[in-house]
Amino acid sequence: MAPRSWAPRRGGPALQDRRPGAPQLGDSAAGDHRGGGGGEPAARARVRDDGPGRGRRAGRAAARLSDREHQPGAEQAGAGARSVRRPGGRSRGGLRRRAVRRLPPHVRRHRAEGRGLPPRLRGRSLPTEALASVRPLPAPRHQVPHARCPRPAAEARCRRHTPDRDRLTTVVVIGGGIAGYTAALAARRHGADVTLIARAPGATALYAGGMEIVDDLDTVLRSPNHPLTRLGMDAVGLATELDAAVSTLQLALGKEGLRFEGTWRxxxxxxxxxxxxxxxxxxxxxxxxxxxxxxxxxxxxxxxxxxxxxxxxxxxxxxxxxxxxxxxxxxxxxxxxxxxxxxxxxxxxxxxxxxxxxxxxxxxxxxxxxxxxxxxxxxxSPPSPHGWRLQQAIGLGAVGAEITSFETAADTVIAAHSATRGFRADAFVLATGRHIGGGLQAGRVTAERLFGLGIFRDGVPAAQSGARLHLLKYLDPAEEMRLGVKTDKRLHPLLEDGTAPYANLYAAGAVLGGYDYAGPCGFGVPILTGWLAGRYAAKSA
Incomplete structure (x- = not known):
């Protein structure tokens, strides 16, 4: 059989096959006698082939060449078939097969220099229908989604609609005493956006310098009308909450420059x-x-x-x-x-x-x-420098305003209004204190001035005591200081009929009745009820 005449192949070096044998890389299939041109053939490029029986005659050892051994001849471009390229030239195809498979078909058929367009369309304006289907490139650092690959779950979460996102709960705390301050701490601790509104310093500014938290929890729980008893917790639950509330309060006051020592135990x-x-x-x-x-x-x-x-x-x-x-x-x-x-x-x-x-x-x-x-x-004794320091520390982030009215709808409080502005929120904490703070108005009949809530004495509405209560006040003025608002287990304030009028309203501190805030629980009730009310308010939405 006459030797094949060699001819240059498009996109790569010329290959010569002098005698029939096993097909080499880039050769035509057996029986293909296409060729042309004469002349002395050049030396055949040395190609590395690791496969058995490929590129050599039987019984002959395979030639193993390093990647750079054949320079300056034909340069090995890869281990796959049809990967031979000229020195300094480009590999045939320009892209690896895996990358090419990922490209759309209309781009894969044309070279990158043509920007993916056939020659007849280069430099011409596209019709309106074609321009309408062209989409602009996304912003930098964004992933271009593939049509056949689903987007990851993280991308779906980032691009979900605004109504599906977790909305930040807003809480308004009314009262600038220790109960309001603790409620604001608890609400912020549970992720709420809190606005603390204070009209003026209350009874907290009059304390002598020592906080009486609680004396004996078992004794407190034996009183059915005590505010801590109405929480529905046992001694272990109350102790756990007191530990968290007191330690958080001390840490917050220490950041304000007022350090405290001691525990409620x-x-x-x-x-x-x-x-x-x-x-x-x-x-x-x-x-x-x-x-x-x-x-x-x-x-x-x-x-x-x-x-x-x-x-x-x-x-x-x-x-x-x-x-x-x-x-x-x-x-x-x-x-x-x-x-x-x-x-x-x-x-x-x-x-x-x-x-x-x-x-x-x-x-x-x-x-x-x-x-x-x-x-x-x-x-x-009052007026006390210790009380002034405490009031200055807890009043640093408060908004100075006097709340005069509320906007309500059904069983929900929507907004609180002062003389100059309104405060809308998801939940409200009432920590206005008693007579010194202005939460209760004393007169012939003691009343809660903002919502008209029920006023109780020993668990009974004060309006039902009649003349007997007036007699008790005459004999002992301290009886007036035991009057206050009554709450349920979730610290919702009650009306005189025992119902909670608003689902997003909570009460804490000295506005609650049933204890003497000059006694052994003087600071324990405001701190613990404020702590729980702030938490309940933050989770109400």
């Missing part, structure tokens, strides 16, 4: 400016060092200021010695720039003067700052 005795012992669970860190049990066996210097008329350090030191067995003595330090007939309130914010006493604990009247080591503050 322990109670200490602390001396006031008269030398009397007052119980407290949680106190400021400036008061904690003055716990009477820790002062046993120490010498205590009680600092006095002669210009202050409502405080006598000598009588305080004598009371500490006689009532508590503490070795106390008075030391007066004059402050010349105080006004005439100054009071303890004039000491507020001043730097603590350095005493002459050495080797003794130092007891300062409340209000001084930058206390030296081994010193403490005494508790105060």
């Amino acid at each position: 322990s109670r200490g005795l602390y001396a006031d400016i008269h030398g009397l012992a007052r119980p407290a669970n949680v106190v400021p860190d400036t008061v904690a060092r003055g716990e009477l049990g820790a002062l046993s066996g120490k010498r205590v210097a009680v600092i006095g200021v002669p210009q202050v008329g409502d405080y006598d350090a000598a009588s305080t030191a004598q009371a500490l010695k006689e009532l508590h067995g503490i070795e106390a003595f008075a030391e007066d330090i004059s402050i010349s720039d105080l006004p005439v007939a100054a009071s303890l309130t004039d000491l507020y914010g001043r730097r603590a003067p350095a005493p002459k006493a050495r080797g003794a604990a130092i007891a300062y009247p409340p209000g001084f700052t930058s206390l030296p080591d081994d010193s403490f503050e005494l508790l105060a």
Whole structure:
């Protein structure tokens, strides 16, 4: 058989087959005698072939060449068939087969230089019908979806409609005391957008410096009309909630620059400016060092200021010695720039003067700052510098406004209105306090001024007590302080008939009746009910 004449093949180097044999890469099939042209054939390109019986005659060892061994001859482009390319040239086809399969057919048939268009359409304007089907490229860093591949679930979530997204719950807390502040903390902790509205400082600003949280939970639960009993929790549940509420409150106040020490589970005795012992669970860190049990066996210097008329350090030191067995003595330090007939309130914010006493604990009247080591503050009576500091800390993020009316629809509160603006929300927390805060209006008949809620005494509507309640108020004015709003287990305030008028309204703090907020639960009820009310409000939507 005469040798085949070699001819250049389109898109690759010329290959020569001098004798019949096994087909090589790029050769025609057996029996194909297409050819043309004469002349001396060039040396056949050396092609690496790892397959058995391919590209060599039987009985001859396969030639294994490295990727660069055949340079500057024909250059190996890949291990697949028809992958031979010229030195420095482009491989036939321009794209790998896998990539080509992913392209649409009308682009796959034309080279990239033609931008995917056949020659007859290049440089010509497209008809209107064709232009209408052209879509603009997506923005950068976006994935182009494939027609035959489903989009991932993450892309579907990102592109879902706005009504399907989780909407942020909005909560309005009315009241700037400790109950409102704790409710706002709890609502924010559970992901709500909170607006705290405060008209003016309430009873929280009058506290003496020691917080009484709760004395004995078992004793509290034996009172059926106590606000904590009406929550429907046992002692373990109440203790768990108190742990979370008190620790969160201390952490938040510490971020505002007012650090507290103690827990609701322990109670200490602390001396006031008269030398009397007052119980407290949680106190400021400036008061904690003055716990009477820790002062046993120490010498205590009680600092006095002669210009202050409502405080006598000598009588305080004598009371500490006689009532508590503490070795106390008075030391007066004059402050010349105080006004005439100054009071303890004039000491507020001043730097603590350095005493002459050495080797003794130092007891300062409340209000001084930058206390030296081994010193403490005494508790105060209203008006109290401790109360001012607490009120300043909890009122930093409050909106100053007085709510005068509400907008309601059926069993839902829609908005709260002041004289100048309105506050729309998904849920509302009523923490307006009692008489000092303005939540209740005392008169011939005590009333709740915003919603007209029922006022109860020992679980019975106050309107049913009649003249007997007036007699009790005459004999003991403290009876008026036990009146308040009644709630269900979810802290929804009730009407006199025992029904909850609004599903998204919650009540917390001193506005609730059934306890004495000057007693052992004075801060426990506002903190715990505010904590739970804020949580319920945040989850109401």
